[in-house]
Amino acid sequence: MENWEGSGMIAKGIGIILLFVFILVLALVLLIRENFQRIARVKLEEDKVRLEHKQKLLEANVQVQEQERTRIAADIHDILIGKLTVLKIKNEIGYEELESNKLIKECITVARQLSHDLSLPMLKYASLEELISEILVPWKSVFSIQFRTDIRSDAALSDTVKIQLTRIIQELITNIVKHAEATEIVIHLRHTEKILLLHLYDNGIGFDTNGKAKGLGIKNIEFRTDYINAHYKMRSAPGKGTSYLIVLKESEFEK
Structure with missing residues (x-):
């Protein structure tokens, strides 16, 4: 009788241990699963932020290029064309050769600067x-x-x-x-x-x-x-x- 009760207690103890181990393994699996899900959510959020940042950079780059084109166009209109117009008028009404050469030199300087702005030589x-x-x-x-x-x-x-x-x-x-x-x-x-x-x-x-x-x-x-x-x-x-x-x-x- 005592042996039977002892065997029953051992079986009960083993059962409790197995149940505890099962609960522990289940909790560990759930914890690992939650951790993987959290990592996946963080990665998705990082990818989203990275994509938004890249999009903003692209938009800003386009904006910068358009602003530079506008500035260069304004320089051509206000500076280069202005000087060439003055040169044309002076040529029509009679002009000093020295003054004409000065205007031509200024036009060349402006054109060179605009050229440098548009492309960097031998980059x-x-x-x-x-x-x-x-x-x-x-x-x-x-x-x-x-x-x-x-x-x-x-x-x-x-x-x-x-x-x-x-x-x-x-x-x-x-x-x-x-x-x-x-x-x-x-x-x-x-x-x-x-x-x-x-x-x-x-x-x-x-x-x-x-x-x-x-x-x-x-x-x-x-x-x-x-x-x-x-x-x-x-x-x-x-x-x-x-x-x-x-x-x-x-x-x-x-x-």
Whole structure:
């Protein structure tokens, strides 16, 4: 009798243990399932955010291109065509050859600048330093420009990084021409193994950064820096010029 009761207790104990193990395994399976579902939901949400971000970048890129086309068209109309019209009138009424040559030279300068804005020559084979030097040439007749370089690395930069940084320089100079009333521009390019730093300063009238809304030029610059994952800062104050700083980390050099 005692043996039978002992066997029954053992069987009951085994049953309880098996039930406990079953519940534990079931809970573990449910936990793993919930964890996989949570990971899947997070991944879907990340994919959705990534897709929305990509869409916004594409839309912003289209907007930037349209704004640049509009700016270039305005430059052609207001500057180049204006000078050619003056030259035509002077040619019709009689003109000084020296004055005519001056106007032709100005037209060539404007056309060269517009050409640089539309396409960067030898992009794949030129360094960022060479590209910046090239686009500064036409502006040296307008501003006193100092271009300082501190190149301590031969680390390659992607075409995307080079063209976006070059476009940023063009956009900054355009802003200076339109708003700064500056006479001097200082550009400092520093490239090391770990970091690329681009600093531009003008001695113009400056402005209150807290009270002035961002114009399209500044928004374009912010888009371009975001596009290459660079850090961007601007400092200005009335009467103290404006300073722009763009910093790119090594991990983004070839993206």
